[in-house]
Amino acid sequence: MKRERLDKVLANMGLGTRKEVKQLVKQGLVEVDGSVATDPGMHVIPETQEITVEGEPLNYKRWLYIMLNKPPGVVSATEDNLHMTVVDLLPYEWAHKVHPVGRLDIDTEGLLLLTNDGQLSHNLLSPKKKVEKEYFARIQGRVTDQHVEAFARGVELEDFTTLPAKLEILSSGDVSEVRVTIMEGKFHQVKRMFAAFGLQVVYLQRVRMGPLHLDTTLSPGEYRELSEEELEQLRSHIQKNSPV
DSSP states (O other): OOOHHHHHHHHHHSSSOOOHHHHHHHOOOOETTTTOOTTOEOOOOOOSSEEETTEOOOOOOSSEEEEEEETOOOOOSSSOSSSSSGGGGSSHHHHHTTESSSOOOOTHHHHHHHHSOOHHHHHHHHHHHHHOOEEEEEBOOOOOOHHHHHHHHOOOOOOOOOOHHHHHHHOOOOOEEEOHHHHOOOTHHHHHHHTTTTTTEEEEEEHHHHHHETTSSSTTOOOOOOOOOHHHHHHHHHHHTTOO
């Protein structure tokens, strides 16, 4: 475990800017292992040492893994000049640390993982790992078995041909309901796949990423940390699908 400056640890936990947390230390409000800290630059191991601020213990976590039920109208980014971002939905102590794993279009809802674990993020997005992304969609138009077969072969788009995808018809009519499972995450991919057949996606929700399913108790805009079991399932899935 690595040692870090005390003021950096406090700032990363959302207790203020580096300047503000230095004042907390100078005021004698911070203790490390029961002793008042006098130097904001002292080095600590936050995972193993007891740090309190105004008597309250600091619950330090180096890695964050957050499941968000992304609502429509919010962009999958850490900053944007025009729209609310997914990190704007999070508390300050999390928002400045994490990034979204991949993107959901602004009008797409559902499962979005946010983390500061760059390696896990890379593995989940790498085509080599073959991590499935499953969506529920409503389609303007009738979806047929011919579309199912075309998706299974891979859909030829202007700039690339998709990997084989699974299309399951839940209902077919003027507005069809389907489930789509892909292993890529290209820009507007699901919408473009249906558009190749003259069909329009009118509602799209991601419900699964690998073994991780959207928690149906989360309303749009709500979030929670992943459980240890969910995190272990993700890691095992990535390891299982790693090329030999």
